[in-house]
């Protein structure tokens with residue numbers, strides 16, 4: 314099912330690439346990252362094209378919950394311990410700057426996208442997690458950030474501690490993206506999938522599935538998970554996680570944007586749909602490729618809805634993926650030290666609204682060869698030795714788990730014993746095919 318953001322919007326059908334062309338910059342990927350960068354290149358009249366294999370905003374950026382916040386779960390105490398207080402400070406400022414940059418774009422372009430300032434909360438109902446929240450608060454105090462430590466959140470569920478980030482924001486992501494693409498429609502090619510990238514002197518040739526090639530001086534891979542794996546070795550430092558969302562109407566509203574630091578994960582925010590107040594409930598994450606019962610995932614979210622509200626109606630259900638970086642920091646910048654003039658933005662850890670804006674600014678500065686003070690935080694060729702031994706050993710464990718899960722992803726299975734509500738990959742006429750069995754079917 315579509316998300317509510319995609320249901321109520323008319324994206325123009327854009328041209329498909331049907332001829333070879335040559336340009337300064339080629340962006341691969343029409344999500345919020347590629348689109349924000351395209352908007353910035355257009356403003357400076359830098360020649361570029363953006364290619365999208367499907368329709369713009371049809372993947373994660375059209376299925377997000379679109380909280381615009383520097384509160385990325387509990388991250389600042391981890392950054393202080395694993396890197397340094399200064400690193401945590403710059404990460405905070407990069408994300409706070411991104412909120413303001415999005416606000417400025419919306420104001421300058423006069424975009425009607427339901428942008429609203431909203432407080433953001435991380436909470437727990439587990440007494441053992443209270444210290445984690447207090448440590449986060451301590452780090453934020455050292456950073457002079459006006460976070461607030463609370464005993465509970467104002468929601469009809471149990472909570473024993475919380476931390477509030479005031480004056481964060483939320484918006485309708487597809488209305489925002491539509492306004493940006495309207496500023497550079499002629500530079501975009503939809504239904505145009507990049508299938509191969511090769512070096513061409515200091516630049517690149519991108520082959521597309523349509524048979525046309527693009528020759529460019531600089532290349533940006535904004536495909537959420539990098540499509541060219543070697544020599545970047547991103548598969549050793551990233552994995553994909555699927556999450557689920559239901560959109561409900563309810564008899565009461567919630568004020569604020571919430572996420573817990575417990576398992577299972579619960580994420581909440583409100584929005585407006587057809588003049589009705591709607592609440593988005595997200596969670597039920599798992600590594601993409603793991604065998605799960607999708608219907609159970611939605612049932613579990615519905616159980617949360619029924620525990621929070623007496624009377625509710627489900628309007629939409631959807632799921633989507635995001636890329637998770639093992640060391641919790643996005644990869645933004647040079648694709649690899651072997652690939653001069655090729656850039657990447659990935660590993661947003663489900664905080665892609667601010668991260669995509671940071672990425673667009675850093676990559677724009679890379680392209681025009683200007684220094685950006687936040688580049689070092691997201692260095693995509695990094696192999697940082699994390700100072701904190703516990704965090705480092707967890708990173709190694711996750712890396713090994715990621716490699717194993719990646720292998721499982723392409724395991725070919727037999728569908729005879731497939732249970733209802735499950736999916737697998739099979740081989741059909743020498744092709745890999747995904748199969749899903751819904752809850753009505755007895756046989757395939």
Ligand SMILES: Cc1cc2nc3c(=O)[nH]c(=O)nc-3n(C[C@H](O)[C@H](O)[C@H](O)COP(=O)(O)OP(=O)(O)OC[C@H]3O[C@@H](n4cnc5c(N)ncnc54)[C@H](O)[C@@H]3O)c2cc1C
Pocket residue numbers: 341342343344345346347364365366367368369370371372373374375376377378379380381382505506507508535536537540554555556557558595632633634635658661662663664665666667668669
């Ligand atoms: C359930 C959920 C909720 C979330 N909620 C929030 C939130 O509240 N706040 C927040 O900050 N973040 C949130 N996120 C994260 C955020 O949505 C993502 O990080 C962000 O949308 C990623 O944007 P992107 O442009 O990098 O990727 P995408 O939007 O996935 O765009 C990448 C594009 O590249 C295209 N592409 C791929 N391969 C090729 C190819 N070979 N050739 C051409 N095109 C190609 C794809 O079709 C796609 O359109 C959430 C994520 C999930 C899963």
